[in-house]
Amino acid sequence: MTRRVTLVSPAMSRSLRQARFVAGDEGDALDDSGAARARSAAGSLPRAARVLTSPSARCRQTAAALGLEGADAAELHGLDVGRWTGRTLDEVGAAEPEAVGRWLADPTCAPHGGESVQDLCGRVARWLDALPADGRTLAVVEPEVVRAAVVRVLGLPAPAFWRLDVPPLTATELSGRAGRWNLRLGQSLPLPS
Template sequence: MTSRVTFISPATTPSLRQARFDDGRTPLDEAGRAQAWAAAGSLPPADRVVASPSVRCRETAAALGLADAEEVAELAGLGVGRWRGRTLDEVGAAEPDAVAQWLADPTSAPHDGESVQDLCLRIGRWLDNMGAADGRTVAVVEPDVVRAVVVRVLGAPVAAFWRADVAPLTATHISGRSGRWNLRMGHPLGPHADGS
């Protein structure tokens, strides 16, 4: 039994362009919506479609023609507590030591939210369950969820989390069985993209 999961990062939003901690309610911008519509139909058929419970992930899924995506709370992005809705520059100016600690120590959560380590553990548990699911899953998820997947699949230290860049509207594919995953990352979506 082989499980295949394609993780799709959401299209662009004003929050992304402003380096703002997303509050889960930010819709796609016009360019992001147009790019997602243009990529509709480029994904292979799936046995199941899931999404992070944010507006930008749900709107990306709908624009890709995946309107039946099931919201999965375990696939939510990193909980950044009181930093939600603020830009990285704003937080950095108000709390420079807290930001430095957060970026350097994956166990810290100075924003009173979730640590990077806790996010990676949560996504790891979800992946463990997916290893028993035969067939193909498409998951439209937050970029930090994709980073956590990469860390888990590669067996990398959690400190490597910030070293993985996840571009908007790209696909990261994993396949495997019995908890052993293989990885292909950063494939752009579109009419000529290889979604196998």
């Protein structure tokens, strides 16, 4: 049987605008425009047997604004950036330029004391491989979870993670069976009229 997965990135929030690392399971709230855009897209996603969310405020709020009731999936939490949590990428880059350079160049590196990109990619790959094939799974997840899933389904090397952009409130569709996946990238959900 074919596994079908739709991954939806969260709507716009203040931390996304600022490139701020948010707390692992908390995150930040959607901003007014992000919430309005998500509400306008309610009903536009395919029906699903399972609805899951990354355990962050912005993912839970995006799901709710889309009219979805989902269960938190701990394995879909965003990248743990350890001591960099709460700071922007610019702030960390100014304070620890060598550490940021290593982190961006080496997917096995976690100079912040959190999780490496390689570990995130492995976690998401295990989740994908364990999904049941009975009906579609729809998950509202952090952008880095979408990136990790794309790395897995295309068999990309882990450094490709940083080359993938995931815009807010887009749907990425995956389908696969027998260890082979297909990918339909980043469809924008309907914009408000």
